[in-house]
Amino acid sequence: MPEGDAVWRTARRLDDALSGQVLTRTDFRVPRLATVDLSRAEVVATVPRGKHLLTRLRADRELRGTREWSVHTHLRMDGSWRVLRPGQRWPRPGHQARLVLAVPSAQAVGFLLGVVELLPTEREAALLGHLGPDVLGADWDPAAAAARLGADPARPVFDALLDQRNLAGVGTMWAAELCFAARVHPLRPAGEVDLEALVAPAPARMDPERYTRPELRVFGHKACTRCLSTIRVLKVGPAGRRRDAHHCPTCQPA
Numbered sequence: 001m002p003e004g005d006a007v008w009r010t011a012r013r014l015d016d017a018l019s020g021q022v023l024t025r026t027d028f029r030v031p032r033l034a035t036v037d038l039s040r041a042e043v044v045a046t047v048p049r050g051k052h053l054l055t056r057l058r059a060d061r062e063l064r065g066t067r068e069w070s071v072h073t074h075l076r077m078d079g080s081w082r083v084l085r086p087g088q089r090w091p092r093p094g095h096q097a098r099l100v101l102a103v104p105s106a107q108a109v110g111f112l113l114g115v116v117e118l119l120p121t122e123r124e125a126a127l128l129g130h131l132g133p134d135v136l137g138a139d140w141d142p143a144a145a146a147a148r149l150g151a152d153p154a155r156p157v158f159d160a161l162l163d164q165r166n167l168a169g170v171g172t173m174w175a176a177e178l179c180f181a182a183r184v185h186p187l188r189p190a191g192e193v194d195l196e197a198l199v200a201p202a203p204a205r206m207d208p209e210r211y212t213r214p215e216l217r218v219f220g221h222k223a224c225t226r227c228l229s230t231i232r233v234l235k236v237g238p239a240g241r242r243r244d245a246h247h248c249p250t251c252q253p254a
């Protein structure tokens, strides 16, 4: 699943391609929004919030009392946004498209998006207000994130890191990297971990403006990049949503 940094890059790509332009065509290929037509709306911006994307539009007329609308999308497991030239052949089958936003210079096609919603922009905060501090957002606050992570002191720290209500943008890849950097075993109870020290490096590690390819020290490795021990993968989390926790049994003792 794409994590906060990948979503941030997607937002930047959509923002560069669409913002400031007027939509020539919209095609919502989800049943609930199939009749919506926002062509002639101006694209204001696309911004990331954790793993969520908000594409803000200003319609050319009032719809249900407002002109300011936001398209909320989420990539979930398999989704992606592709920015293509007008008329360019899609890289994936048409039946996988969930949303098309076309402007004179580009078409953005969202394939297999896990969420496609339309809401008045003023309701963004209500929709995403449950999210914790966004690692890559202006509201990032490691002390606030640490306080949320520690609210359930018995919870395995790896599982707490994945909970977007604690901090937004971290998935299994970055949760593994943060635990590895702090030499913390993924099952260690959150209450026994220096949580602020654990999350403080997150913005620098995940900053997509500072790397071209994320520098991973444990996730996806067979051997530890510090001590050469064999990397282990544990299933962490409650039944039904257990997630892989890559860790080094030597550097991160239980």
Ligand SMILES: [Zn+2]
Pocket: 224, 225, 226, 227, 228, 229, 248, 249, 250, 251, 252
């Ligand atoms: Zn190691």
